[in-house]
Amino acid sequence: MPEQLxxxxxxxxxxxxxxxxxxxxALGFVLIFKASGIFNYAQGVMALFAAMTLVGIQQGRxxxxxxxxxxxxxxxxxxxxxxxxxxxxxxxxxVMIGFAWLVQKFVFRHLVGQEPIIxxxxxxxxxxxxxxxxxxxxxxxxxxxxxxxxxxxxxxxxLATFEIFGYGFFIDNLDIAAAVIATVLVGGLxxxxxxxxxxxxxxAVADDHQAALSVGIKLNYVWVLVWxxxxxxxxxxxxxxxxxxxxxxxxxxxxxxxxxxxxxGGFTSIPGxxxxxxxIGVGEALFEFAVGPMIGGATENWFAYVLxxxxxxxxxxxxxxxxxxxxx
Amino acid sequence: MSDPAASREVLDAAIHESGHxxxxxxxxxxxxxxxxxxxxxxxxxxxxxxxxxxIKDISFDIREGEIRAIIGPNGAGKSSMLNVISGFYHPxxxxxxxxxxxxxPMKPFQIARQGIARTFQNIALFEGMSxxxxxxxxxxxxxxxxxxxxxFWWGKAQREEVANRQKAEEVIDFLEIQNIRKTPVGxxxxxxxxxxxxxxxxxxxxxxxxxxxxxxxxxxxxxEDMSRFVLDVxxxxxxxIVLIEHDMGVVMDLSDRVVVMDYGKKIGDGTPDEVRTNQExxxxxxxxxxx
Numbered sequence: 001m002p003e004q005l006x007x008x009x010x011x012x013x014x015x016x017x018x019x020x021x022x023x024x025x026a027l028g029f030v031l032i033f034k035a036s037g038i039f040n041y042a043q044g045v046m047a048l049f050a051a052m053t054l055v056g057i058q059q060g061r062x063x064x065x066x067x068x069x070x071x072x073x074x075x076x077x078x079x080x081x082x083x084x085x086x087x088x089x090x091x092x093x094x095v096m097i098g099f100a101w102l103v104q105k106f107v108f109r110h111l112v113g114q115e116p117i118i119x120x121x122x123x124x125x126x127x128x129x130x131x132x133x134x135x136x137x138x139x140x141x142x143x144x145x146x147x148x149x150x151x152x153x154x155x156x157x158x159l160a161t162f163e164i165f166g167y168g169f170f171i172d173n174l175d176i177a178a179a180v181i182a183t184v185l186v187g188g189l190x191x192x193x194x195x196x197x198x199x200x201x202x203x204a205v206a207d208d209h210q211a212a213l214s215v216g217i218k219l220n221y222v223w224v225l226v227w228x229x230x231x232x233x234x235x236x237x238x239x240x241x242x243x244x245x246x247x248x249x250x251x252x253x254x255x256x257x258x259x260x261x262x263x264x265g266g267f268t269s270i271p272g273x274x275x276x277x278x279x280i281g282v283g284e285a286l287f288e289f290a291v292g293p294m295i296g297g298a299t300e301n302w303f304a305y306v307l308x309x310x311x312x313x314x315x316x317x318x319x320x321x322x323x324x325x326x327x328x
Numbered sequence: 329m330s331d332p333a334a335s336r337e338v339l340d341a342a343i344h345e346s347g348h349x350x351x352x353x354x355x356x357x358x359x360x361x362x363x364x365x366x367x368x369x370x371x372x373x374x375x376x377x378x379x380x381x382x383i384k385d386i387s388f389d390i391r392e393g394e395i396r397a398i399i400g401p402n403g404a405g406k407s408s409m410l411n412v413i414s415g416f417y418h419p420x421x422x423x424x425x426x427x428x429x430x431x432x433p434m435k436p437f438q439i440a441r442q443g444i445a446r447t448f449q450n451i452a453l454f455e456g457m458s459x460x461x462x463x464x465x466x467x468x469x470x471x472x473x474x475x476x477x478x479x480f481w482w483g484k485a486q487r488e489e490v491a492n493r494q495k496a497e498e499v500i501d502f503l504e505i506q507n508i509r510k511t512p513v514g515x516x517x518x519x520x521x522x523x524x525x526x527x528x529x530x531x532x533x534x535x536x537x538x539x540x541x542x543x544x545x546x547x548x549x550x551x552e553d554m555s556r557f558v559l560d561v562x563x564x565x566x567x568x569i570v571l572i573e574h575d576m577g578v579v580m581d582l583s584d585r586v587v588v589m590d591y592g593k594k595i596g597d598g599t600p601d602e603v604r605t606n607q608e609x610x611x612x613x614x615x616x617x618x619x
Contacts, residue, residue: 195489199478201468203454207455213416213437213440214440214445215445216438216441
């Protein structure tokens with residue numbers, strides 16, 4: 001087998017696993033957009049905040065430590081205990097649910113029935129606010145996140161591919177773990193939306209507010225639920241990306257990578273977010289591999305956006321989005 | 329005629345004439361249905377939008393098990409009245425009494441949970457969901473497994489889903505829409521959508537069912553079907569039905585008592601026969617044949 005083809009296979013595989021991570025971030029957007037029509041610009045910052053909170057809880061940091069020390073002239077930074085990973089994750093979930101409740105209570109409850117653009121602006125404000133809160137609460141240093149996910153080269157794949165092709169693929173265990181977790185999460189979310197009372201209520205609210213009210217659905221409750229789910233998805237995305245490249249501000253920018261994924265997959269489709277993520281992941285990896293060397297590399301930075309532009313021109317509703325039909 | 333007490337006297341007299349007995353506990357109609365005591369009473373309801381009075385000081389009552397029609401020309405305030413009952417509008421003045429208690433101002437979802445289901449004039453279905461899913465949303469309030477049970481599809485959540493699915497299927501059978509169970513509602517023709525909306529309301533097993541023009545825009549055959557379903561629902565489940573309808577033939581056939589509204593005021597209240605011969609009603613609404 002030609003060497004180039006084998007390399008391309010390795011690149012594709014890594015691209016697929018990367019794509020799962022993109023899909024995970026995009027999923028957070030789709031969830032909120034479907035249920036409330038809000039395009040949540042803050043999704044990326046929520047991932048940052050969730051990851052920061054997780055690290056903070058795990059390491060037993062004092063929230064708002066800097067602030068407290070400044071005001072009272074004290075010098076405390078740690079509680080002096082460490083929380084096991086699983087417990088810390090559960091506590092972070094509680095924090096994210098609390099956050100969802102606050103967002104609903106103080107922001108979106110007052111904006112019901114407003115234009116989508118106004119809701120969107122509100123989420124931009126929310127993003128900056130949350131970024132500040134995150135800094136204030138946990139500081140802005142780069143943190144290592146370790147919840148015990150496997151890391152490093154996967155020996156089994158390395159060995160197996162070496163036997164077949166005479167060349168061992170480098171596949172990171174973390175990417176595999178991320179793909180498995182993302183698959184379980186997505187499967188769970190789809191089943192939840194399809195076969196449970198609250199899932200049905202979520203879909204109903206997304207479809208028609210009046211009708212939802214008339215069958216006895218409490219809109220506020222459903223919205224808090226949706227924001228909580230988005231928070232949990234953000235936490236999972238934050239864990240994966242944080243474990244990969246450290247918890248730092250740039251984590252919030254991965255949200256931007258979700259935009260082309262959404263344009264490809266459609267804003268309203270969960271399967272679309274997954275397929276879109278995979279296409280972008282594989283596409284940018286292969287493009288970099290094939291064309292990158294010819295034009296000086298770093299094509300990953302823009303490939304996804306160009307692809308999204310092409311889609312905007314030819315298929316604005318995305319691959320799986322609901323068709324745009326205008327009745328005259 | 330606009331005095332509720334007076335109109336009830338007239339009604340009672342009419343019932344007495346027709347050989348039935350009426351009292352606070354209700355009576356039995358000619359075709360053998362049981363009409364019970366007053367289940368809901370609107371007292372001096374006034375509803376304003378800015379300077380416009382949509383409803384002016386209207387009072388009437390609804391008895392358990394009856395079919396109560398509200399008629400009137402366009403813009404008379406009929407839909408507004410239905411919206412007051414279902415909590416989508418809150419009247420500035422007046423009281424709503426439900427099951428012997430004065431109802432405080434409530435959100436529509438709370439009223440739905442009290443057993444009042446409704447359909448809409450312009451159809452408000454979940455277009456992206458299948459017929460079955462739409463009907464299942466009607467069962468939401470009969471399900472109370474905790475969110476954790478639901479998240480992991482444990483014990484109660486699973487049992488509830490199965491039991492309620494059963495009930496939803498019964499309603500679907502009852503309204504003869506089995507063949508479109510899995511079809512997304514958005515793809516259905518108008519007449520069937522109306523029927524699905526009725527199914528969803530019915531799935532909630534309501535005490536009172538509010539129907540806002542259930543037959544608007546239907547052809548004769550569809551109207552006959554829908555009339556039959558309305559009667560069947562009332563007959564089979566004893567559901568109290570309040571309906572708004574323009575087709576006078578339908579109204580006169582279906583309803584036990586009729587409220588007539590015009591420009592936000594009540595101008596008539598009584599059995600179809602009484603309303604038909606009420607001069608004020610004839611002038612305002614039924615009209616004389618124009619040549």
